[in-house]
Amino acid sequence: MTSTVQQETSVLRVGLAADHGGFAMKQALAEQLRISGYTMVDFGAFQLDSGDDYPDFVIPLAHAVAERQVDRGLALCGSGVGASVTANKVAGVRAALIHDIFSAHQGVEDDDMNILCLGSKVIGPSLAIELVNGFLAARFKGLPRYRRRLSKVAALENARSEA
Secondary structure (H helix, E strand, C coil): CCHHHHHHHCCCEEEEEECCCCHHHHHHHHHHHHHCCCEEEECCCCCCCCCCCCHHHHHHHHHHHHCCCCCEEEEEECCCHHHHHHHCCCCCCCEEECCCHHHHHHHHHHHCCCEEEEECCCCCHHHHHHHHHHHHHCCCCCCHHHHHHHHHHHHHHHHHHHC
16 A cells, blocks of 8 residues: 555544455455554444344444444445445445446545445455555545536435435
């Protein structure tokens, strides 16, 4: 990691959530991010339990991101799909299942993505660390066209909550 990224990381609070499918990767990512100076907030699972369910951990993470109790979130399960679907049910969350480096930072820069979802059975730990580093180092550009698009997404969320 570059020194610029390390200087910025000290202020970011990062929430992590994973079920049994993402448990080992969550533990590895948490350790790497602590070493890099991020403040970690663990939403579980806190022990490996093959019978647990990803919504039990991802929903509290998503609420914490939406309420700005944490700056960004990492949600993991075996494929990343369940974590992504669940996180996006919470208004104010912009979560995406990402397995490539470009999308990890572009999702933040253009779409203000605030939760990165990963599939621990799809990618390995080295790529996961690169994706997370890119996601956490990226900043929303805030250009008028990006804000306009996010306003449309927010309007959809508001309409859904009023229905």
